[in-house]
Amino acid sequence: MVQLLDADGTRTPHEQLDAVLDEHGLASPERLRGYYRDMVMIRAADLEATSLQRQGQLGLWASALGQEAAQIGAGHAAREQDYLVPTYREHGVAWARGIEPWRLLEMFRGVSHGGWDPNELRTHPYMIVLGSQAPQAVGYAMGLQRDGLVGTGDLSTDTSVLALFGDGASSEGEVSESLTFAASFQAPIVFYTQNNQWAISVPTEVQTRVPLAQRSRGWGIPSARVDGNDVLAVLGTVRTALDAAREGEGPRFVEAVTYRMAAHTTSDDASRYRPKAEEQEWAEKDPILRLRRHLEQLDQIDEDFVARCDEEAHDLAMQLHHHIHGMEDPDPVHMFDHPYAEPHPIVAREREEYLEYAAQFDDDEEEQA
Amino acid sequence: MSGQKAPITLPIAKAITAGLRDAMTADDKVMLMGEDIGVLGGVFRVTDGLHAEFGSQRVVDTPLAEAGIVGTAIGLALRGYRPVVEIQFDGFVFPAFNQITTQLAKMHNRTSGRVTMPVVVRIPHGGGIGAVEHHSESPEAYFAHTAGLRILAPSTAQDAYWMTRQAIECEDPVIMLEPKRRYWVKGDVDPDHRPALSPWQAQVVRPGTDATVLAWGPSMPVVRESAETAAADGIDLEVIDARSLAPIDYPTIAASVRKTGRLLIVHEAPVVSGLGAEIAARISEDCFYHLEAPVLRVGGYHLPYPPSRMEHAYLPDLDRVLDGVDRLLEH
Numbered sequence: 168m169v170q171l172l173d174a175d176g177t178r179t180p181h182e183q184l185d186a187v188l189d190e191h192g193l194a195s196p197e198r199l200r201g202y203y204r205d206m207v208m209i210r211a212a213d214l215e216a217t218s219l220q221r222q223g224q225l226g227l228w229a230s231a232l233g234q235e236a237a238q239i240g241a242g243h244a245a246r247e248q249d250y251l252v253p254t255y256r257e258h259g260v261a262w263a264r265g266i267e268p269w270r271l272l273e274m275f276r277g278v279s280h281g282g283w284d285p286n287e288l289r290t291h292p293y294m295i296v297l298g299s300q301a302p303q304a305v306g307y308a309m310g311l312q313r314d315g316l317v318g319t320g321d322l323s324t325d326t327s328v329l330a331l332f333g334d335g336a337s338s339e340g341e342v343s344e345s346l347t348f349a350a351s352f353q354a355p356i357v358f359y360t361q362n363n364q365w366a367i368s369v370p371t372e373v374q375t376r377v378p379l380a381q382r383s384r385g386w387g388i389p390s391a392r393v394d395g396n397d398v399l400a401v402l403g404t405v406r407t408a409l410d411a412a413r414e415g416e417g418p419r420f421v422e423a424v425t426y427r428m429a430a431h432t433t434s435d436d437a438s439r440y441r442p443k444a445e446e447q448e449w450a451e452k453d454p455i456l457r458l459r460r461h462l463e464q465l466d467q468i469d470e471d472f473v474a475r476c477d478e479e480a481h482d483l484a485m486q487l488h489h490h491i492h493g494m495e496d497p498d499p500v501h502m503f504d505h506p507y508a509e510p511h512p513i514v515a516r517e518r519e520e521y522l523e524y525a526a527q528f529d530d531d532e533e534e535q536a
Numbered sequence: 537m538s539g540q541k542a543p544i545t546l547p548i549a550k551a552i553t554a555g556l557r558d559a560m561t562a563d564d565k566v567m568l569m570g571e572d573i574g575v576l577g578g579v580f581r582v583t584d585g586l587h588a589e590f591g592s593q594r595v596v597d598t599p600l601a602e603a604g605i606v607g608t609a610i611g612l613a614l615r616g617y618r619p620v621v622e623i624q625f626d627g628f629v630f631p632a633f634n635q636i637t638t639q640l641a642k643m644h645n646r647t648s649g650r651v652t653m654p655v656v657v658r659i660p661h662g663g664g665i666g667a668v669e670h671h672s673e674s675p676e677a678y679f680a681h682t683a684g685l686r687i688l689a690p691s692t693a694q695d696a697y698w699m700t701r702q703a704i705e706c707e708d709p710v711i712m713l714e715p716k717r718r719y720w721v722k723g724d725v726d727p728d729h730r731p732a733l734s735p736w737q738a739q740v741v742r743p744g745t746d747a748t749v750l751a752w753g754p755s756m757p758v759v760r761e762s763a764e765t766a767a768a769d770g771i772d773l774e775v776i777d778a779r780s781l782a783p784i785d786y787p788t789i790a791a792s793v794r795k796t797g798r799l800l801i802v803h804e805a806p807v808v809s810g811l812g813a814e815i816a817a818r819i820s821e822d823c824f825y826h827l828e829a830p831v832l833r834v835g836g837y838h839l840p841y842p843p844s845r846m847e848h849a850y851l852p853d854l855d856r857v858l859d860g861v862d863r864l865l866e867h
Contacts, residue, residue: 279640280646292646301603306611306619310793313567313593341634344604346681370722417637505649506683508707512736513783514683 168424169404170394174452176460184403187410188536193243193402197468202243202398203462204476206235206455209259211480212268214295215487216275220433224491225371226276229256233428236454237361239263240401241423244409245329250311252291252330256427260331266288268483269490278497297332298339301358304330305345308354308412317355327355327412329405336364337382338374347417350386357408358383360420361395362453363427368440383420394427396454407475426452499525542726543694549582549719551693552658554727555700556583556620560590563618567594568706569605570622570658578720579624593726602632604742609655610640618704620656622857626713627670627841629659633678640709641684652707656700660691661713662754663806663851666844673841674805679711680782687781688735689713691756693723695735695779702735713781714752715794733789738785740792744774747798747864750789750815752778755852762857771861781811790822797828801858802852807835829867834860 171181188194188407213230220228231238234256242263245251253260263272270282274293281292294300308328311317316326332532337360360379364371375382380392387396393404401423407463408419426449437446462468546554560566568583574597577584587595598605609619623629629636636657643653663672679685686708690696696714702705703710735740741756742763751759756777763773774792778784793799799819801812816831834852842850852860 235562279648280642281648284650289616292643294636297609297638298636302635303611303614305604306608307614308611310612310615310617313612313617341603341607344599344601344607347599347601348604348608423797428677484659505645505647507686508644508649508652511783512785512787 168394169393169400170397171399171403172397172457172461173456174457176462176464178399178461181403181524183262184400184407187407188353188399188403189218191394191406193406196462196465197469198464199458199465200472201240203260203455203458203468204479205239206261206398206481207456207476208483209239209262210455211261211300211484212487213258215484216268216272217429217433219272219488219491220275225272226433227432228278229432230427230429231256231258233449234361235259235361235427236398237395237423237425238400239397239416241359242328242329244402244405248289248302248324248326248327249326250289250291250326251407252294252307252328254297254300254332254336255293255295256333257293257331261290264288264509266290268487272491273485276491276494278494297336298341301330301332301342301345302348304328305348305352305354305356308356309352311355312352317413322410324412325413327357327462328407329357329409330361331361332449333366334362334364334371334374334379335369336360336362337379338366342427346383346386346388346420348508349418350388355412356416356418357387357405357412358418358420359362359405359423361423361425363425365427365431365437365441367431367435378422380422388418390420390422392422392424392514395423396452396457398454398458432474491519541708542728543724544557544727545722546697546698546713546725547720547722548690548693549690550698551578551723552582552714553586553724554725555697557586557589558727560586560594561703564703565616566618566620567612568594568620569596569598570610571598571600571605571624573597573622580716582624582658582714582719582811594655602628604651605638606632606635606655606657608636610643610653613653613655614651618654620658620704623657623659625667625671625784626659626661626673626675629675636679636685636709636711636731637682641682644708645684645774648833653709654704655705655709656703656712657709658712660713660716660719662715662717663847664717664754664849665800669841669843672844674708674803674836676713676781677805677810680811680834683781685709685711685735687711687713689715689753689779689781691715691718691777691779693721693730694724697725697727697741698731699735699779701730711787713753717754718757722741723771727771735786736780736783738788740788741777741779742773742775744772745796746772747800747861748774748789748792748796749774749800749802749861750776750778750859751802752781755804758852758854758857759802762854765854766861769863773861782813784811786818786822789819793819793823796828797826799827799831800857800864801831801835802860803833804851805836806838806839807833808836829864832860832864
C-alpha cells in the first residue's frame, strides 16, 4: 500500500510520487496548509449537515467523516479540465472542485435533485443508484478521445475522467462492464474507489475476496492501492494515474483504503454492526491529525493558523446553518419544468390540471381572509 | 439517400439504414453503438455498410454488455454526441433497464434542465419470426411508464425513415421500436420532404364510422386487414396508427372515438397492465358520454412469450381482432 505520511506524520521517501508532487509543487508548505484547511472546512460542513438533519432541516445526510484525505487528495489531483463523476458522499471532492457545500445540501434537503451545473463545474451530479455512473464516466472519456483531447502531449488541455465509487458499488455489474469498456477502448479514465470498509452494514470482505485494487488487473488495467488517510499519497497516486490516462496510456484503477467514521447515513445505526474497537483504531489514523503532525514536523504550522482555520470552519458551518434555514421550498409547479427538454403534451396537461387543483386552495384562502 | 429523387421504395430495415446514414451525414456528432453493428452490419443488417462509410469511431462495435452500451452512450451525450444504440433483440434490453429508466430518462430532470440526453435506443420489436425465447417481446409499457422517455413505433417504411431522423434530432431520449417481423416489407419513402405530420402524432390511416381500432408497429398490418375484411361484411372501421407511444396522442384518438363511439385497442404485449389499459382508462375518462361500448383490448396473454410453435395463438391475428370487433359492436 502506498503511503507517504505515516500515522505520526513522518514523510517516507517515494521516488516516483515525490517527483510528481515536487514537479507540480503539490507538496509545497503553502499547498499542505491549504489541504489542511480544506479538510478542516469540509469536516465542519459535514458535522453541521449532520446537525441540520437532526434538526429536521435535511431529509438525509451521508457523512464523509474520516474520508477527508481520500477526497481532498483526489479532488486536487484532478486538473481543472478533468471531468469528475462522483457518488453521493464526495463532499470533499466537491469542495476541492469549488462546489459550495450548500449546493450539496439542496439534494439532501429535497429542493432539487442536483445543485450545480455539471458542465460548468465539470462534475457530474451526485449518484444514488450505486455504480450507475461508472459506464457514463467511461462514455464521457470515449467522447474525450473523439474530441482529440487525449494524448496530444499538452497536459494543460489533455483531459481525463475521474470516476468515484465505493467498495459496495464495486460489486455492481455496471462497474465491471465499465472496466470492460474502458479497457477495450483504452479510455482516458481513472476508476477511484474509496474502500471505507463498510457498505452500510456489510463489510468489504463480503464484497470481495481480494483487495479491490487487484480486481482491475483481470481487465488489464494497472492499479494501485493507497493509504486513503494520507492526503499526499492519494494526491500523488491519483495525479499520476490521471496523467497517464490523459497521455493516452489507457485506464487506471486506484483503491484508497480509508474509513467512514460516521454511520452510512443519518438513517443508519453503525453501533448495531460495527465494533467500537475498530472505530477507535481508525480514529487514531485521522487524516487531519496526520497532516497537522506532518506540518508540525516541518515547522510549517502554528497555533494562529490552526485557530484561523477553526474559525473559518465555524463561520462556514454558521453560513450553512443560515443558508438552509433561509432556503425556501420551491413552488411545486416547478416539478413539471424539466422532465423533458422538448414540449410534451401529457406533462403540459398534468401541469394545467395541477394548477387548477392548486388554485382552489388559493380561493379558499382568499375567502377565509 | 440525399440527392435522390423522391419517392423511392425501400424495405423498412433499409429505410432505417437510410435514415441513419442521412442523419450521420447531416451531423457529425451522430454515432452508432451496439453489438455486431460494425463489420457485420447488425444481426438484422440495419447498419449494413455504415461502418465502411463512417469508420469505427462513428459505428462502434461494443462489448456484449447492454448496461455498458447505454451507460457509455449517456456519457457520450454528456460530451455533446448523439449516440444511437442498437439493442440486438427486445428481450435483451432488460440488462440495460437500470441505465434507461434511472439514468437516461432522468438526467435532464436531475440537472434541472442543464443537460440534455439526445440518445436513441433502437430495439427490434415484437414476435412472429419463429425465434427462441427473449427474441419476441414487447417491452413498451415498461418504458412508457417512465417519465423522461419518448417511444416511437413506426409501421411503414416512410415512418421508419423519418422517425429515425426525428428521433436522432430530438433532445430527449427516444426508444425506437422497430417492427422486426416487417423489416423486409417494402414501402415508399420520400427522404427529400419532411412529413407535415409530427412523429408524436397518431395517424388515421383508414377513415370509418362504426368503431375505431387503434394499434401500432407490428400489429398495424393485421388491423388494416381486419378493416378490409370487416368492410366486406358492411362494418366500417376507422383505423389509427398510434405511431408515438410516449407521448400518446390522445386528441387524435379521442376525436375518432367521439365520431365512432367505440374503441378497440390491439397490441402484441400482454393486456395486463399494458399500454392498452392506459389508453382505455384515459379514453373512458375523456370520452365517457360518447362511448357506446366499453373500450376493449386484444393482445397477448398474461404469460411469458410462448415457444414459437405456439406464438400464432398468442399474437393477435385477423380472427382475434375481428372477434374483438364483434364483441365491441354487440354492445
